[in-house]
Amino acid sequence: MPHDLKLFTVRTACTRVTMTALEATGAPYETHMIDFYSGENRKPEYLALNPQGKVPCLLVDGQPLSENLAIQRWLHAEYPEARLFPAAADAMAEARQLAVLGWISSVWHPTVRAIKVPMMWSTGDVEPVRERGGQLFSDLLNQLDGELAQRRWWFGDEWSIVDTYFWWAYINSEFGGFDLSSWKNVARHRADNEALPQLQRALAREEADFTAMKARQA
């Protein structure tokens, strides 16, 4: 049964990953871009859907699901042909996929935040936060680069949504002024991601949504 899907997004946020996942499924979906800077995520209409005021939030037949990772797993269960994740032989294999996702969402994401929006982690001087973020992020990139030296994508020969989740994290560090040039396998992984039609479609859609949001506000 086809679902009525609507995704709330923020420009350049990790909703890019969710959109890429939706694009990979081929299912039609609506998007609504939220203007974080004007506090739209704190408005009662939005909080009624998502009490944490967070993005991404996917409405499925009117019911909200939040957390990128949970949305990706649900899409994977619902649209297995999109191959968002490799086939898991058992619960152990599935748990290990969840662990990678959890690592990105609970470690990579907050670390990128320290680099890109250090004021999220401090009421004072942001430079020492950004510097600390850079130290932590270098260690993460060393780990990713080492894994990618052994194979093209995180799980092997085939892309999975985890790859685009990593991509989102490291390109956002670059938005925060972090220099990625020392990590050669990451650079190659980036180029591979940016050649993906599902990612390109997601980015084009994000840009169109941004233009529409600006027009709505004008």
Added chain:
Amino acid sequence: MTALEQCAVDYADHPVNLMKGEQHSPGFRAVNPRGKIPALLVDGELIGENAAIQWWLDRAYPEAGLLPKADSDWEAAQVLSDLFWIASGWHPSVRANMMPIRWTTGDPAPVRERGKELVKPLVEAFDARLADRPWWYGDDWSIVDVYFYWNYTTAEEGQYDLSGLDNLAAHRARVEAWPAFQRALERENAARERMANAA
């Protein structure tokens, strides 16, 4: 550990001395290349990340009731959403509050201050939800209750004042009376003593 105790399964435990940076030692990185705890070895195979471990234990030991029964992929996704919300929303905020040095090379005070701002709406929303129910999901305990408990008590260790949050206080007392939680604490204390004696 509370999850393992709740599953009533035999397990070995090895405390890692974070103060000494043991998590980054070659020995531990050979176990978990991410250099993180918790790390659960199942027949020698690693699962990392607390939320992923809890999810797996629930699958492997369904009778322990770690997570609510999900009758559909949708319900299962909602539970995952909660688990990973705690891991990615609560935990890093609590860390800013409890261990602000983790997020800065400079003065930790403004990071702790920001941590308190981030923790505030989380614990307030938690308190509000617990107004009409004993546990996060309703009448039944689940492991997420202990995960929340760890977060708010750790915020308190970072000098976050939890007073006035009466539903949270009642939840805290319920978690502390939970037998599997008490067994986990005893075991943790025993492990800490062993580590101190070995040092």
